[in-house]
Amino acid sequence: MEEVQRPRVGRKRSEAARRAILDAALELLRLHGYARLTTDAIARAAGVGKQTIYRWWPSKAAVALEALTELGRAIPSPETGSLEGDLAAFLASTFRLLRGPRGTAAVLKGLMAEAQLDPEFARGFAVFIASRRGALRAILERHAGRAEPARLEAAVDMLFGAMWYRLLVGHAPLDIAFARVLARLSARSLRPVRG
Amino acid sequence: MEEVQRPRVGRKRSEAARRAILDAALELLRLHGYARLTTDAIARAAGVGKQTIYRWWPSKAAVALEALTELGRAIPSPETGSLEGDLAAFLASTFRLLRGPRGTAAVLKGLMAEAQLDPEFARGFAVFIASRRGALRAILERHAGRAEPARLEAAVDMLFGAMWYRLLVGHAPLDIAFARVLARLSARSLRPVRG
Amino acid sequence: MEEVQRPRVGRKRSEAARRAILDAALELLRLHGYARLTTDAIARAAGVGKQTIYRWWPSKAAVALEALTELGRAIPSPETGSLEGDLAAFLASTFRLLRGPRGTAAVLKGLMAEAQLDPEFARGFAVFIASRRGALRAILERHAGRAEPARLEAAVDMLFGAMWYRLLVGHAPLDIAFARVLARLSARSLRPVRG
Amino acid sequence: MEEVQRPRVGRKRSEAARRAILDAALELLRLHGYARLTTDAIARAAGVGKQTIYRWWPSKAAVALEALTELGRAIPSPETGSLEGDLAAFLASTFRLLRGPRGTAAVLKGLMAEAQLDPEFARGFAVFIASRRGALRAILERHAGRAEPARLEAAVDMLFGAMWYRLLVGHAPLDIAFARVLARLSARSLRPVRG
DNA sequence: GTATAAGCGAGACGGTACGTCAAGTCTTTTT
């Protein structure tokens, strides 16, 4: 079921405008946080008409999501030889990105909020979440592939859940130590019962 | 450090208005969800002036939070004799409340969203979260009190984190089966390594 | 038809409160003008409950009106021997009061505005206006009593009208010179046609 | 001093919206009077967003003023050959407009009130007043041009003053008879002393 | 090479909700 590719007529989408919008969105997010991000402000900062944003994205949240996806493209899936080691490395580099300079944590929090308020956006956000889950699930399967699927799923929920929970509530930091403890607990919970 | 108890003069806060506001808020949340909850609507439904809401609560989120706190007052902390059993029971009754008739899940999601957008509210919300954490922490300490504190904290984060994660993302249900798997994994991760 | 004087029971109306209210009202009018006068502010400044104001006056405009009436009690009706002279003297002292230190002009303007917006108050205000008209009318009748009543009425309208018009529109000052010109024109318009 | 005519970009002001707003304002004024006119009601009746009103007018009073100015565009300046005749005709047609079907009198009263309460609006209102004064002044100058300017000004104040005074206080009607008396008194007061 | 189709920056538009202000009323305690 190919996409119909009829060679369209008229002016082409401006890559310059697209970049300017994404960059402006990230910049504004970094400066003021998601709550104070407005479509008007993005348009103004990007030197772009509001319609140009709405032509290509359904909402400001979608813009932020795309901007973010670009950033978070490559978190490496390391190979240390042990489940605990791989998990610790994966979580540590994820947490490091969140503490990064681009206000990534703020953006993620804002997107999760938006997903609660806008069901349309929630669907797009779920795709993003699923792709991250896939990466973590792959690590678990590499070392504990014989465990029941429900347990693997639950383990993923517990790891990413713990991350999001700290991210959203802010009661404790997402640091290396936390990455290590999570890895340790998770590895212990999944290992075969009998040595 | 006594609370100054100067016997106030003038008309007293109307308990009737307070109740009407909280009830109206819960009712509207149940009917339309948090995203469509407005201060005007609460005031109208409660037969109350908007100002009366703003006099006592800083935002509609604070109203919803208070309404919710009343509801969630008593989730029992069971005693089954084992860590896994207690966890499974606690999680199961928590999940049951979330599936309950008052749209509790929707309210919680909305509140978490609000906390991301309004730092002022985030502080109040954190108190609510902390009280729930305390209940779960108590169960863990009863059976695994000798574990390092950081591990207990992380275990709480993983359990409630997993719950919130499913609640917010909606990729899988919060059912009894999930409660059991979480309890199992958590118990295994905390038990002493050697029998 | 005597007023029934049944010796009322309970606490008596506090003259101190009455004075405090009128004084506070005048002071606030002088400071901020009528537009920014609020019942709350009067009550606060007078150290009085709002209800005490509403118990005795129907609106803040009525308070201002009473305060004003006290001030404007005695504008002398002079006797110079000529119509023109009497008019000039009467207008000059009226204008002088308006330029006085108590913000009288501002109060009058505010009351006229209120009368346009509140029919209830308009009635009370009309009484005040009528009493001023009476004073001016008396002067005219003293010297031009044989003129048709309609002309005397019209002359009063033209004199007070001119005053109010300048007061309300503010396009020109209410000074001695204006008082003299008005007196001159009015006297000429009313004198018998033939010497 | 040319008006800078930079050829504006973006969507143009909607004449349809402008008309709808002015028409709605007049209609509401006619129905309910100025005191009960609200920006919300105008917007609703005109099928327009409130912001569209605030974008082009600083207040509801400015809307009413513009609506009114359109109405009162043409009161004829008649030529009867005599000062008294011209004045009588001018005043009579002015009064007739005020009694007209569009609630003009009510609007004018409301605007004068507003001018007392809002200094910003007072400036705009003064322009309107000045234009009316100009028309009357022209008639006076045609027949009594040699009189001192201060007397002409005062005569204008007395005529329009009398009109506004009756309009605002409402103690007597603005009818033909009043127009005639005003014209008579005014003409007599300005004629040369000696035939 | 000229019609036709889209994209673009700008900005006005119809709406919804916000949080504030003041008006006038009602309730509690004190005098």
Added chain:
DNA sequence: AAAAAGACTTGACGTACCGTCTCGCTTATAC
């Protein structure tokens, strides 16, 4: 019973953003 204090309902205010709709241009293909 009146007073001070202050909470109450009501209703309008002016602002902030939302997402849509023109306007006058600027590119691109298509004829």
